Amino acid sequence: MVLTPKFSAHFYFQVMKDNGFPIPDDEIMLYGEFPQGFLWSTATAAYQIEGGWRADGKGLSIWDKFAHTPLKVFEDDNGDIACDSYNKIDEDVAVLKQLRVNHYRFSISWTRVLPDGTTNYINEAGFSYYDRLVNALLAENIQPHITLYHWDLPQALQNVGGWENETTVERFKDYADLVFSRLGDRVKLWITINEPYNVAMVGHGYGVAAPGISFRPGTLPYIVGHNLIKAHAEAWHLYNDKYRAKQNGMVSITINSDWSEPRNPYKQEDIDAARRVIQFYIGWFAHPIFNGDYSETMKTIIRERSLAAGLSKSRLPEFTPEEIKRIKGTYDYFGFNHYTTVLAYPLNYGNLQHYDGDRGAGTVVDRTWLDSGSGWLKVTPFGLRRILNFIKKEYGNPTIIITENGVSERGPIDLKDYHRSYFYEKYINQVLKAHLLDNVDVRGYTAWSLMDNLEWATGFAERFGLFYVNRSDPNVPRVAKESVSLYSTIINCNGFPDPASGPHDCLKPGPEGNQRCSDSSSGGKNKPDTMIN
Numbered sequence: 001m002v003l004t005p006k007f008s009a010h011f012y013f014q015v016m017k018d019n020g021f022p023i024p025d026d027e028i029m030l031y032g033e034f035p036q037g038f039l040w041s042t043a044t045a046a047y048q049i050e051g052g053w054r055a056d057g058k059g060l061s062i063w064d065k066f067a068h069t070p071l072k073v074f075e076d077d078n079g080d081i082a083c084d085s086y087n088k089i090d091e092d093v094a095v096l097k098q099l100r101v102n103h104y105r106f107s108i109s110w111t112r113v114l115p116d117g118t119t120n121y122i123n124e125a126g127f128s129y130y131d132r133l134v135n136a137l138l139a140e141n142i143q144p145h146i147t148l149y150h151w152d153l154p155q156a157l158q159n160v161g162g163w164e165n166e167t168t169v170e171r172f173k174d175y176a177d178l179v180f181s182r183l184g185d186r187v188k189l190w191i192t193i194n195e196p197y198n199v200a201m202v203g204h205g206y207g208v209a210a211p212g213i214s215f216r217p218g219t220l221p222y223i224v225g226h227n228l229i230k231a232h233a234e235a236w237h238l239y240n241d242k243y244r245a246k247q248n249g250m251v252s253i254t255i256n257s258d259w260s261e262p263r264n265p266y267k268q269e270d271i272d273a274a275r276r277v278i279q280f281y282i283g284w285f286a287h288p289i290f291n292g293d294y295s296e297t298m299k300t301i302i303r304e305r306s307l308a309a310g311l312s313k314s315r316l317p318e319f320t321p322e323e324i325k326r327i328k329g330t331y332d333y334f335g336f337n338h339y340t341t342v343l344a345y346p347l348n349y350g351n352l353q354h355y356d357g358d359r360g361a362g363t364v365v366d367r368t369w370l371d372s373g374s375g376w377l378k379v380t381p382f383g384l385r386r387i388l389n390f391i392k393k394e395y396g397n398p399t400i401i402i403t404e405n406g407v408s409e410r411g412p413i414d415l416k417d418y419h420r421s422y423f424y425e426k427y428i429n430q431v432l433k434a435h436l437l438d439n440v441d442v443r444g445y446t447a448w449s450l451m452d453n454l455e456w457a458t459g460f461a462e463r464f465g466l467f468y469v470n471r472s473d474p475n476v477p478r479v480a481k482e483s484v485s486l487y488s489t490i491i492n493c494n495g496f497p498d499p500a501s502g503p504h505d506c507l508k509p510g511p512e513g514n515q516r517c518s519d520s521s522s523g524g525k526n527k528p529d530t531m532i533n
C-alpha cells in the first residue's frame with residue numbers, strides 16, 4: 001500500500017525541522033538603498049478624482065453613463081465631483097510635495113479633450129487643465145507620468161461598439177497623437193492603457209465595470225483584449241516614428257496581475273493551475289507585447305475547448321504574422337500594477353465557454369493573510385518579489401516600473417492608518433530585495449493612491465488614499481494620513497537605511513530630514529523585522 005502524505009504531514013515535518021516558528025526568510029527586513037534616480041511616485045486616475053463631469057464642454061464617458069445607472073455603483077456614488085481635482089491643481093501639487101515624490105502618475109480624460117472621442121472637435125478648455133497641471137508639477141520638480149486610457153472611453157465611441165469595434169484602435173491612435181503633440185514637449189513618461197485585463201474582463205466579461213457587458217463572456221473579452229493590444233501597439237509605433245527623436249520619452253502599457261501560488265505546493269495539478277492563472281492574467285497581454293503572440297497555453301486551451309464545444313474556430317482571435325511582428329517589442333519599460341496573491345487549484349468548468357472555464361482554476365486565499373478594505377486584496381508582500389522575478393525571467397529582463405501598489409480600508413475615518421504603513425514598508429522592502437538580491441531591473445515604485453477617491457463600482461466606500469479627502473466639506477480638503485510620513489521617509493532615504501550604521505538624517509521628519517540617505521555601506525544586510533520610524 002502506498003501512503004501519500006497530506007499537506008499537514010509536510011507542515012508538521014517543517015515545524016519539527018525548524019524546531020518552532022522562525023520568521024520566514026521572506027519576511028526578514030533587508031536594509032539598503034534603491035538605485036540613484038529611482039522613480040518615486042503616487043497615482044490617480046481622471047474619473048476617480050477629477051469631478052467636473054460636465055465642466056467646460058467635457059463629453060460623456062462610459063463611466064459617466066455607468067455610474068448614473070441605478071444600482072451599478074455602491075450607494076449610487078459617481079464621479080460628478082469626486083475629489084474636485086479639476087478645480088484643485090494647487091492643492092493636489094501641495095500634497096504631492098508633502099509626500100516628496102519625484103513623479104506623479106495621473107490619467108487624461110479622453111472626453112475632456114475630445115468630447116465625442118474623435119479629433120473632429122478639440123476642447124481647448126479641457127486641454128488647459130492638463131497643461132496647467134503639467135506646468136505646476138514641473139515647477140515643483142515633479143515629473144508627470146501620464147496614462148492615456150484609464151477606463152473612461154468616450155460614450156460616443158461605445159455607441160458604435162467601443163473596444164469591440166476595431167475602428168476604436170484608430171480613434172485611440174488619433175487621441176494619442178494629439179496628446180503627444182500637445183504635452184510631449186514636457187512629459188517624458190507615458191502609459192497607453194491601464195490594466196487591459198480589467199477593461200476586457202471586468203468591463204466586458206463579468207460586467208461589473210463600465211461598459212457593464214456580461215452576455216458574451218466566452219468571446220467578447222478576448223475580442224476587446226485583442227483590440228486593446230493593437231491600440232497600444234499603434235500608439236507606441238506612432239510615438240516611436242513621429243515623436244521619439246524630438247521628445248525623447250518612454251511609452252509603455254501598464255499590465256496588472258496577482259501572483260499565484262499552488263494551493264498545495266506538493267501537488268503537480270495545483271502547480272499547473274497556478275501557472276495557468278498567471279498565463280491567463282499577466283500573460284494574456286504581456287506575452288504578445290514582450291515575447292510575441294499569445295502564449296501557447298492560452299492558444300491551445302482556448303482552441304481545444306472551443307472546438308470541443310462544436311465551434312468552428314477558437315474563441316481567442318488570431319494575430320496575423322505581420323501583426324505579431326508589429327506588436328512584439330512595443331514597450332520602453334514594463335509598467336506593472338500589483339496588489340495581492342492567490343492560491344490556485346484545478347477546477348473543471350465542464351463545457352462552460354468562459355474565461356474562467358478556459359483558465360480551469362479556482363483560487364482561494366490563506367486565512368492567515370491580513371485583510372484590507374477590499375475583499376479581493378490580502379496583504380501578501382512576498383508575492384510582489386516573486387512576480388517581479390517572474391517578469392524578469394519570462395519577459396527578457398525588462399526595465400520595470402511599478403505603476404500601482406497599495407491597500408484600502410473601509411468603515412469609520414481613521415487617520416492612523418497603521419495597516420497602510422505596514423503594507424508599504426513590507427511591499428517596498430520586497431521590491432528592494434528584488435533589486436538588490438535578485439537583480440531585477442526595477443526602476444520605479446508608484447503608490448496607489450495619492451488620495452481617497454471613487455473606487456469604481458465600490459464607490460467611495462473603499463479608501464486607498466495616503467490622504468483622506470473630506471468630501472462633506474465644500475472645500476474638499478486633503479488631509480494626511482499617518483502613512484504619508486512613512487512613505488515620504490522611505491522616499492527621502494531612497495530605501496531602508498540600516499539602524500546599525502545610523503543615525504541617518506534622512507529619517508528625521510520635516511525640513512531637517514531633507515538630506516537624502518547616501519550611506520551605501522548599509523546596502524544589503526538582513527536584520528530582524530522593524531518599522532523604519
Ligand code: BGC
Nearest residue numbers: 045194195198404448455464
Ligand atoms: C486600478 C485603480 C484602482 C486600484 C484599486 C487598479 O485596478 O488601476 O484605478 O482604483 O486598482 O482597486
